Amino acid sequence: MTTTRLPLIRTTALAAAIVLLAGCETTPTGRPLGEREKGTATGAAIGAVAGAVIGSASGDAGKGALIGAAAGAVAGNLWSKSMEDKRREMERATAGTGAQVTRTADNQLKLEVPADISFATGSATIEPRLRSVLDAFANGLSNQPTMYVRIVGHTDSTGSDAVNDPLSLRRANSVRDxxxxxxxAASRIETFGRGSREPIASNDTPEGRAKNRRVEIFLRDTAKG
Incomplete structure (x- = not known):
């Protein structure tokens, strides 16, 4: 085996180890990984592989992998502590309501609120059950100026676009207000109405139409750290 192949083999092993770490759900002690730790590990894995490839072209794949892993770890850790705290708070606030709290691929917090706790059919008046969820969502945001909100209203396909489009926007604006x-601050909130153009279920059944009548609330942290 030639000496030039040895660094590449070591680098490949290093990258593979980091990739395996990124795929783990727990630490070596058994503690579940948090969202920030998962992002860091995943970023490190991607950076290590990319760094190894780039480094091998210049004759130092090992150094490239280490630099890439470090850079990737920073890039992958875009889920701030504030965002993780808010995610947990919203999971507690929405427990049993049918609302879904998720982290998007671009590191936003997404709150998807179904029709049965948000708005009555044809109405843009917020239902009482949604108010407690929104209270929890708003909690602390006035003191976090790097947090921005996007609200998107949706309807089912019942009725025409002339009715559904403004209704979906009025619902988003009701949440904003x-x-x-x-x-x-209103300057940190943007609203959109999609009408019936972005269904997540079939509009051929009552159950599907109920899923499509929803409000999606996104929270992003522009500080990212």
């Missing part, structure tokens, strides 16, 4: 009443 509720949040601003609780101290979130």
């Amino acid at each position: 509720y949040l601003t009443d609780r101290g979130v």
Whole structure:
């Protein structure tokens, strides 16, 4: 085996180890990985592989992998502590409501609120069950100026676009107004109405139409750290 192949083999092993780490759900002690730790590990894995490839072209794949892993770890850790705290808070606030709290691929917090706790059919008036969820969402945001909110309203396909488009926007604006009443600056909130153009279920059944009548609330941290 030639000496030039040895660094590449070591680098490949290093990259593979980091990739395996990124795929783990727990630490070596058995503690579940948090969202920030998962992002760091995944970023390190991607950076290590990319760094090894780039480094091998210049004759130092091992150094490239280490630099790439470090850079990737920083890039992967875009899920701030504030975002993780907010995610946990929203999971507690929405427990049993049918609302879903997820982290998007681009590191936003997404709150998807179903029709049965948000708005009555044809109405843009916030239902009482949604208010407690929005109270939890607004909690602390007035003191976090790097947090921005995007609200998207959706309807099912019942009715025409002339009815559904403005209704979906009015619903998004109702959520915005509720949040601003609780101290979130309107300049940090943007609203959109998609009408029935972005269904997540079939509009051929009552159950599917109920899923499509929803409000999606996204939170992003521009500080990212």
